[in-house]
Amino acid sequence: MARQNFIGLVVSQGKMNKTVKVQVERKTFNRIINKEIMKRKNFLVHDEGNIAREGDIVRIEACRPLSAKKNFAIAEIRKNKGSQFAKYDQVAKQQVLLEENEKTKEFLDRRAKTELEIKNNSSLISDLSFIAKGVVTAQGELSAEETEKIAQIKEKYGIKSWPPQKEVLELEIQTLKEKVRSLQDTIDFVDPVLSKLMEEEYAARVDDLLKEVSKKEPSELKKGVKKNILRKYLLKNPEAAREKFRDVIEQVKSQ
């Protein structure tokens, strides 16, 4: 007679040596409510190598009684999801440890640097006024120490000339403003040029470009799709587009 065979989920592992708890689900017909319901039964199952992990799906097979409550042994592991998770956990633990060590070191370095800055009482104002003083006093009167310090400060802020307005005092908000302005310029240039290009007379040139850019043949594309592809091209490569459609742009500008 064939041995009894079940497929079930490992629900508890590591509490008993060489033993896991496996939950087997079965359908049984309930006569009172006249439909099939799921029934669960837990088996204590022998696991010789302690290989199964919680969450694995295993096939269990009947064997001779191994203890008072254990009549089954694991025959195979069908899905090793639980083992995979245990592995992920192990890998993650090491990864986090390395990451944290690195980040903590970074932080401590940064802290040491700020401490030094506070100790030296250095700030942009005092640094720059120091350089200014150096510029005003005659070349011969500065001590070697002072000249060295001035060189250090100049290197720190990237100062090449005096007064250093531009490089040193550029605020983040200004750079952002310029970025937005250039983006706006591109957008402003795209719309009128696009509508001009969609006119009949430029159709041949546009088709040439579309052959390079799009996957489909230009004749297959609808008008709206063409326009979209063209807009994308103009926004992404403003330089190349400017070169290619110089005459169109000049026409738009003259209008």
Add this chain to the structure above:
Amino acid sequence: MLMNGSVLKAFGSVQSVRFFSASPVSMVKKSILKIRATERKEVNLLRQKYISEKNSNVDPVLGLPNNPFLNRIDAESKEPNVLGRSYQLPELEKLLYGAQEASVKDSYASASVSDSSLRQREAVLRILSMKNRADAEVLKFKIGLAKKEFQRFEGDTGSSEVQAAVATVRIHHLYHHCKDNKKDLQNVRLLRMIVQKRQKILRYLKRDNPERYYWAINKLGLTDHIVHMEFNMDRRYMQKFKMYGDRILIKESNKIQEEERKQRRKEKKLLKHKSLNELRSMKRALSKP
């Protein structure tokens, strides 16, 4: 002698040492067999108890103690050069320098102006220093740091691990608030809700991306068991993990108290046996933080 032997028998490693092996089992009195069986059972029950306590000893709200990530974020918010209102120190210095220059257009080196502007700098930095900002602002700063560390891509604020990290930072913040203001029940409720929400988010993440899930929980000092356990931050939790110190929040009935005392006595008695080294070391490991 008998007692010793039966306890030893419960452990496979020392099975070869049997003091009464001369007489076959069938010769031993039934009553003695029964005593041995109960002893074995008690030892096994105790071991099961310790194993299950290993999981339940981790705080489901705060996670494992001394989490490096949270400690670092905490330290970072206390740095002297961190400013409130999301000002950056170099930007601020440039502004102040600009103000100084504006006041003396002609000469770059005017000692008195530079002195007064240094005083000005000191004052502004003191006002903006994180030490002097509101609690909410400090929390916001910490949440910003947490987002940056957990994001999948630049500007990601909504992925599950970011949500879990933000929730964890908020939980730690609220926990200390609730601890200090024990009558603030509204925030206790809020804390309870966030803890359960974090569980839900992390459970989803485990289904969605298990690798990332394990990374996130390890980083936040949580365990798989904490995420999946049924948990409500109630008085029993507060008493067990000493949220309000040694205060007794739940008074057990006399019957249960008596039962517990009995269990403790039994445990103490069992642990006295020489052969139960394994159990003793398990208990020691539990009591260690």
